[in-house]
Amino acid sequence: MRLKIVILTVILFLGGLSGCGILNGSNETPASLSRTNFALGTFVTVSTPDTSAMAAAAFDRAFERLSEIEMIASAKNADSELFYVNQNAFKNDIAVSEELFFLLETGLYYSSLTNGAFDITLGSVVELWGIGTNAEFVRGKPDEPEISAAIENSGYEHLVLNENDRSVRFLREGLRIDLGALAKGYAADEMKRILVENGVTSAILDLGGDIHTIGNKNGAGWRIGITDPRSPGESCMVVRVFDKAVVTSGDYERFLIHEGVRYHHIFDARTGMPADSGIISATAIAESAMLADTLSTALFVMGAERAIEFMRIIEIAPTRLEIDYVLIDSDMNFYYSEGFYPELIE
């Protein structure tokens, strides 16, 4: 009897441990599939807990799609369609692809809707400042006449789109389109669409800090941190999202320091200078990453009072867009959309 007890005990214990994965080491960090590439001027990483061949094939297609979008919408890539438009559209009707026309139309719509707080025609200003580019293009703060000239060459009212022949025309010679505050979001939406169509049910996409999510993580929402704008290596709050995008525009991500003054990369079309609205971080959460991308920039430039009023109007508009937002001002005051309760980190 004693022998029987001992044998059974050992079998049960080992069986229990083995079945629970303790003896085979399966308690390590769960395997996941992750891929990183550089596109649209930033690092793009996609991760999923799905390690199947199907997921790997879906990743291939999603990254191919990212490359396609880069070749259409990058203002810096000399081989892109947008680059060609920027060089040739002054007083010329340039016929463009359906996809670029859609992006320009969308950009123009939000430029107008936000009264220029978001403006896709700020390419000359962005180019002049050269923030976030290689050292040789950064000359410190540009001179006032240079900034004035760049503003002259900006303004969405100088961009003409013709639906009939899908063409683009610039009314100012130096006008340059920059889709930087829209294309990453669009790419995130497109990559997500491709992944979902190819069977991926749970994934997280990180396009230079623009986050998009697919499904959920083990039945719970994805936990997305919002960067603390005054301590950028830490989060100041956490939001839990399902199938949504979280996009933040902050003054800490790309900047240059000139004579002890820090100049960030989000510009105000009225001044040609980095926006000085009092907001140092604006986060938008929406189903569409493109919408979140666009709005986070616009809200940043608007400043708290104007941004809150703008969002109130947007929310009662017939389209009734479901968007949450968090604004942080330079005194670290937080402004939230109604009914939105992120988890604050002390």
Add this chain to the structure above:
Amino acid sequence: MKLLTKQNIVFFCIIAFVFAVSVVSWFMIRNIKIENPVAEIYKNGELTHRIELASDKSDSTIIDDNSNVIFVGHKVGVIHADCPDKICVNTGFIDSGVFPIICLPNRLEIRIVGVKSELDAVAR
């Protein structure tokens, strides 16, 4: 044959006890994080280095790619860069978490993998 003998009751109690212990052990061990932090260094989107962070503080590796000088020891950080903003250098040293070190002008990214994080990603 009598089933409820004293011997059998003791026997089943022991089995139940051992089973309970193994289940409790499973839950306890499951929560122990076996972490193996690894620094992944990407240049132009390509993974160029994958280096385990040292458990011994005296172990270190220096990677110089002509634009950025990267120190990999028990933490990883950029100690010199030719970029104008020096955001990569000012990020400091990392050994965990979801905050990467990024040098956009030089298209460099350093991430830590193999470490459990409270967050799935960070909006920046």
